[in-house]
Amino acid sequence: MSKFGSALFNRLVIIIPYAWLLFFFLIPFFIVIRISLSETAVAMPPYLPVFDLASGIGGFIDNIKQFSIDNYIWLTEDALYAKAYGSSLWIAAVSTFLTLLIAYPVAYGMAQAPNTIRPTLLMLVILPFWTSFLIRVYAWIAILKPEGLFNQLLLTLGLIDQPLIILNTNWAIYIGIVYSYLPFMVLPIYSSLEKMDHSLTEAAQDLGCTPIRAFWRVTFPLSMPGVVAGCMLVFIPAVGEFVIPDLLGGSETLMIGKTLWNEFNANRDWPVSAAVATILLLILVVPIMFFQHAQAKADGEGR
Amino acid sequence: MKSLGSIRRSFAPWADPKSVPFIAVKNVTKKFGDFVAVDDLSLNIYPREFFALLGASGCGKSTLLRMLAGFEQPTSGEIILDGQSLAGIPPYKRPVNMMFQSYALFPHMTVENNIAFGLKQDGMPKADIAERVDQMLKLVKLDKFSKRKPHQLSGGQRQRVALARSLAKRPKVLLLDEPLGALDKKLREETQFELMDLQQELGLTFVVVTHDQEEAMTMADRIAVMAHGKVVQVATPPEIYEAPNSRFVADFIGDVNIFDGTVSSVGNGTVEIATETGFTVRVASSEPPAVGAKAGFAVRPEKIRVGRDRPACAPLNAAQGEIWDIGYLGDMTVFHVKLKDGKVIKASSLNAVRAVEDPLGYDQEVWISFDENAGVVLKD
Ligand SMILES: Nc1ncnc2c1ncn2[C@@H]1O[C@H](COP(=O)(O)OP(=O)(O)OP(=O)(O)O)[C@@H](O)[C@H]1O
Ligand SMILES: [Mg+2]
Numbered sequence: 001m002s003k004f005g006s007a008l009f010n011r012l013v014i015i016i017p018y019a020w021l022l023f024f025f026l027i028p029f030f031i032v033i034r035i036s037l038s039e040t041a042v043a044m045p046p047y048l049p050v051f052d053l054a055s056g057i058g059g060f061i062d063n064i065k066q067f068s069i070d071n072y073i074w075l076t077e078d079a080l081y082a083k084a085y086g087s088s089l090w091i092a093a094v095s096t097f098l099t100l101l102i103a104y105p106v107a108y109g110m111a112q113a114p115n116t117i118r119p120t121l122l123m124l125v126i127l128p129f130w131t132s133f134l135i136r137v138y139a140w141i142a143i144l145k146p147e148g149l150f151n152q153l154l155l156t157l158g159l160i161d162q163p164l165i166i167l168n169t170n171w172a173i174y175i176g177i178v179y180s181y182l183p184f185m186v187l188p189i190y191s192s193l194e195k196m197d198h199s200l201t202e203a204a205q206d207l208g209c210t211p212i213r214a215f216w217r218v219t220f221p222l223s224m225p226g227v228v229a230g231c232m233l234v235f236i237p238a239v240g241e242f243v244i245p246d247l248l249g250g251s252e253t254l255m256i257g258k259t260l261w262n263e264f265n266a267n268r269d270w271p272v273s274a275a276v277a278t279i280l281l282l283i284l285v286v287p288i289m290f291f292q293h294a295q296a297k298a299d300g301e302g303r
Numbered sequence: 304m305k306s307l308g309s310i311r312r313s314f315a316p317w318a319d320p321k322s323v324p325f326i327a328v329k330n331v332t333k334k335f336g337d338f339v340a341v342d343d344l345s346l347n348i349y350p351r352e353f354f355a356l357l358g359a360s361g362c363g364k365s366t367l368l369r370m371l372a373g374f375e376q377p378t379s380g381e382i383i384l385d386g387q388s389l390a391g392i393p394p395y396k397r398p399v400n401m402m403f404q405s406y407a408l409f410p411h412m413t414v415e416n417n418i419a420f421g422l423k424q425d426g427m428p429k430a431d432i433a434e435r436v437d438q439m440l441k442l443v444k445l446d447k448f449s450k451r452k453p454h455q456l457s458g459g460q461r462q463r464v465a466l467a468r469s470l471a472k473r474p475k476v477l478l479l480d481e482p483l484g485a486l487d488k489k490l491r492e493e494t495q496f497e498l499m500d501l502q503q504e505l506g507l508t509f510v511v512v513t514h515d516q517e518e519a520m521t522m523a524d525r526i527a528v529m530a531h532g533k534v535v536q537v538a539t540p541p542e543i544y545e546a547p548n549s550r551f552v553a554d555f556i557g558d559v560n561i562f563d564g565t566v567s568s569v570g571n572g573t574v575e576i577a578t579e580t581g582f583t584v585r586v587a588s589s590e591p592p593a594v595g596a597k598a599g600f601a602v603r604p605e606k607i608r609v610g611r612d613r614p615a616c617a618p619l620n621a622a623q624g625e626i627w628d629i630g631y632l633g634d635m636t637v638f639h640v641k642l643k644d645g646k647v648i649k650a651s652s653l654n655a656v657r658a659v660e661d662p663l664g665y666d667q668e669v670w671i672s673f674d675e676n677a678g679v680v681l682k683d
Contacts, residue, residue, distance in 0.1 A: 202374055203407035205394045207421030207472065217420075221411050 029281070036274035037067040047270050071275040081259065081276065085283065088256040091170060091245075092238035095177035096185075099234050100227065102178060103185035107226075110186075111193035122190075125183050137176055137247050144172050144248070168250035176244040181237070185230035192226030193219070236284055256280055314524060315539075316349040323386075325350040325508055326371065326476065331380030333366055333532075340366040342532035343380070348510060353502050355519040356512045358529035359555075364512040365404065367529075368478050371510065372401045385475060395424075400474035404481045404512075406465040408453040414440070414464050415449040421472040439467040442501070458485050462494070470505070477502075479511040483518065495521050516556050520544070528552050544603075550681050553601040560607070560648045561681070562600045566592050574680055575619075576600050580646050582622045587676045602678030607650035607671050609638050609663065614672035621672035624648075626665055638663065640671055 038047040049063040146163040204214035242257030263273035316322040324347035333341040341363045369375045373394035443463035483491045520540040527537045547553035564578035574591040628639035
């Protein structure tokens with residue numbers, strides 16, 4: 001290929017991810033923002049203004065003038081929304097932490113396993129994906145309900161004499177999220193542990209670390225990229241999770257995914273639900289951008 | 304075996320029956336499943352010795368070193384360090400440090416923190432750590448790089464950080480697994496001498512693994528040549544080179560010509576061997592094999608003369624042939640001479656003068672010859 005051709009090729013290759021981002025993220029996102037600035041209407045689509053090519057430039061400008069941030073103001077006025085955001089973040093954070101606590105040892109064990117059985121273990125981790133997510137969450141209802149499997153087991157073992165109320169509490173949500181998202185935490189941690197040079201822990205021990213200290217001073221810090229990636233893969237979708245709190249959580253559980261669903265379907269208020277979604281995105285994206293910026297800076301400092 | 308007189312420095316505790324070994328490896332065997340990686344191996348290493356383990360890939364060098372460091376346990380046998388058995392002592396309690404084949408620098412720590420790592424584990428006061436780290440950085444000439452991370456260093460610099468890190472704790476023994484493997488030839492040679500100086504300066508015992516025989520010859524006080532998990536010969540570099548105890552060692556270290564034959568007579572201090580090549584060699588030998596026994600004769604290329612004229616010693620220690628190949632290496636020239644029976648031997652001569660009148664050329668009829676003490680008898 002000519003030099004010019006290959007330069008062109010390189011550019012085209014770079015365009016692909018940007019084009020993807022543009023068509024499947026930015027454009028839909030702007031549509032959401034645009035809806036969030038509109039007003040509800042009993043119509044189809046259920047908001048105003050509606051752009052119409054026939055009304056020309058003048059109509060376009062008129063429409064723009066109708067945009068307002070009333071929906072955002074509404075979100076701040078009703079404490080329900082702030083509470084829903086807060087409790088979503090809290091539930092997602094607790095679940096992410098619990099997922100990490102379980103996933104790390106699993107990933108560590110997998111990375112230590114003999115080469116020959118690692119592919120099998122990997123298969124086992126992703127095996128749950130072969131059944132429908134919804135069915136798996138429903139299965140948890142059967143396990144967690146007062147007369148469910150879990151309580152029966154504890155009762156038979158004589159560990160409790162009253163069934164535990166787990167279903168319809170936050171604990172059921174934690175269990176549901178941890179269970180559903182575990183593979184997303186295990187896989188990145190596993191991949192960062194698996195490629196780590198075993199001689200590093202040996203070197204640490206050689207220099208006087210007990211195996212446990214060697215883990216905390218060498219293995220764990222070096223697996224941080226995997227831990228961070230895993231936490232993001234769990235935390236971000238968990239904040240907006242709808243199915244798990246809806247099926248496993250109680251009626252008083254407040255999560256933003258449920259709120260959004262209510263606004264959208266029960267109230268048919270597209271503009272407010274669009275505003276809820278926009279704020280949710282900002283809450284997640286802004287801290288992540290700060291975090292990445294800080295990391296890039298920290299990386300740059302060593303140079 | 305006959306000693307070959309003066310060694311590089313007058314340091315030879317192994318020759319003194321009264322001296323006590325610092326590291327004693329006693330009948331150590333290491334098996335991985337059914338595979339025997341180290342086979343009933345015994346070795347003595349003395350204080351302040353620079354000891355090299357030399358052998359082909361897979362012969363068990365690293366395994367032996369890892370047993371000294373504590374990463375592998377002997378299947379049987381015992382290792383004694385400074386009078387104390389190492390059995391059951393974990394790596395982090397051994398007064399031994401290792402420089403890893405892959406360097407194993409901690410990628411998330413600066414050069415400084417890598418070097419300080421072992422000292423912090425020992426709970427050394429901060430000020431003392433800083434001082435020691437400084438000293439180590441100066442020693443390996445990396446003072447300007449203390450704040451860098453390993454991935455920001457060149458291969459040679461990384462190797463020096465690894466060295467500084469393993470030396471920082473002042474271990475009684477430093478184990479080095481192919482320390483210079485990743486360096487280019489020039490840097491490697493420089494570093495070899497730096498390592499030797501350092502070892503002298505700090506008065507440590509070094510055990511270095513290598514499969515580069517030149518490296519072992521340059522650095523070590525003694526070399527152990529290993530094959531298939533066993534030690535074949537332990538001796539000083541000159542002894543290993545000039546008096547190999549077996550065909551394997553003769554062949555493994557440097558270039559050699561080996562003539563097989565049968566012992567035809569044994570005289571006072573000499574043996575005559577009728578070689579299969581058709582000529583008879585007379586060799587000095589203090590422990591000659593019996594008449595009629597099979598024996599080999601090994602002679603190094605630089606000890607063979609090549610000339611046009613029939614040498615005075617002929618027909619003993621001389622044979623006729625033609626020049627088959629000439630390799631000019633600058634400092635010397637290597638001749639491949641094809642003898643009458645078709646065997647090709649190597650001979651080398653130093654190019655002591657710039658231009659030789661009428662040099663030897665291809666296909667020329669020549670005589671090769673050597674002295675009675677030029678080679679050794681191989682009994683195996
Ligand atoms: N953990 C292990 N399990 C099974 N076999 C092993 C193990 N470690 C080493 N071996 C085997 O033991 C033999 C000796 O290995 P070792 O690493 O000591 O070789 P080496 O002499 O250091 O070779 P090299 O010069 O290539 O580093 C090899 O055949 C190797 O395959
Ligand atoms: Mg090795």
